[in-house]
Amino acid sequence: MQPDLLHRAQIAQILQQFRKCTPLVHCMTNDVVQTFTANVLLALGASPAMVIERDEAQQFAAIADALLINVGTLTRDRADAMHTAILSANAARKPWTLDPVAVGALAFRSDFCRELLALQPAAIRGNASEVMALGGMSSGGRGVDTTDTAIAALPAAQALARQTGAIVAVTGEVDYITDGFRTLRVTGGDVLMTRVVGTGCALSAVVAACCALPGDRLYNVAAGCAFMAQAGSLAVATTRGPGSFIPAFLDALYALHGEGLA
Numbered sequence: 001m002q003p004d005l006l007h008r009a010q011i012a013q014i015l016q017q018f019r020k021c022t023p024l025v026h027c028m029t030n031d032v033v034q035t036f037t038a039n040v041l042l043a044l045g046a047s048p049a050m051v052i053e054r055d056e057a058q059q060f061a062a063i064a065d066a067l068l069i070n071v072g073t074l075t076r077d078r079a080d081a082m083h084t085a086i087l088s089a090n091a092a093r094k095p096w097t098l099d100p101v102a103v104g105a106l107a108f109r110s111d112f113c114r115e116l117l118a119l120q121p122a123a124i125r126g127n128a129s130e131v132m133a134l135g136g137m138s139s140g141g142r143g144v145d146t147t148d149t150a151i152a153a154l155p156a157a158q159a160l161a162r163q164t165g166a167i168v169a170v171t172g173e174v175d176y177i178t179d180g181f182r183t184l185r186v187t188g189g190d191v192l193m194t195r196v197v198g199t200g201c202a203l204s205a206v207v208a209a210c211c212a213l214p215g216d217r218l219y220n221v222a223a224g225c226a227f228m229a230q231a232g233s234l235a236v237a238t239t240r241g242p243g244s245f246i247p248a249f250l251d252a253l254y255a256l257h258g259e260g261l262a
């Protein structure tokens with residue numbers, strides 16, 4: 001049986017909620033995607049802050065509405081700061097989201113992410129190879145890119161969700177979002193989204209923001225995936241390649257409205 005598609009009205013209602021809440025998102029993310037991530041959150045109506053020094057991260061994780069942990073350019077110091085921030089977010093009952101960039105082949109980040117799974121992430125967002133590797137079902141993709149399809153990773157995503165209690169979003173041509181028992185799918189987007197860096201990382205920041213919203217977290221996270229997919233579809237219609245895609249994509253996120261969200 002195919003997982004359910006989100007209804008347009010549900011996505012539109014969650015988008016409205018998102019803009020009303022303007023979630024303050026504490027981003028501990030990689031060096032490659034800082035500005036793009038901040039711009040994606042701002043375009044959608046959230047408020048990003050990149051706070052990375054350990055003591056400040058501990059303080060800010062308790063203040064922000066949500067925390068993003070992205071291991072794309074992990075170092076020992078950063079891992080230490082991230083761990084401290086997660087404990088602080090948990091103590092303050094703030095949701096944190098994991099993006100397990102390139103988990104699989106690389107031992108340090110793989111061990112780190114597997115340890116973090118015990119710390120009750122609200123959500124995990126990764127590409128298919130990352131989700132399969134995190135679930136112990138493959139050895140990872142090709143660097144930061146997937147070598148698997150999202151549908152192939154769905155059983156791993158469901159198992160990971162049941163194991164951790166997190167909402168797991170595995171993305172690709174179709175995105176699947178699961179709590180281990182219920183699964184939703186999001187279509188749309190474009191393959192051009194894989195030809196600019198940071199769409200996955202920025203989506204994880206949007207997922208983190210969505211975890212701060214009231215209501216059913218499964219639907220909130222799926223709506224976050226739908227915002228990105230829909231903006232991707234709209235942006236490609238007016239662009240010729242990666243260079244012009246980025247500004248068109250930010251404009252499309254900014255202009256998103258209820259109608260047209262499928």
Ligand SMILES: Nc1ncnc2c1ncn2[C@@H]1O[C@H](COP(=O)(O)OP(=O)(O)O)[C@@H](O)[C@H]1O
Binds near residue numbers: 194201225228232
């Ligand atoms: N072939 C595709 N067709 C349409 N959308 C895609 C495709 N591949 C990825 N996307 C979209 O690009 C975004 C980033 O996803 P993905 O490429 O899986 O993450 P990552 O950048 O972490 O590898 C998501 O919004 C996803 O839906």
Ligand SMILES: Cc1ncsc1CCOP(=O)(O)O
Binds near residue numbers: 032072144199200202
């Ligand atoms: C290229 C690269 N190298 C380390 S992190 C990173 C960015 C990955 O971004 P995304 O997962 O969104 O493609």
Ligand SMILES: [Mg+2]
Binds near residue numbers: 101102127144200201
């Ligand atoms: Mg990624």
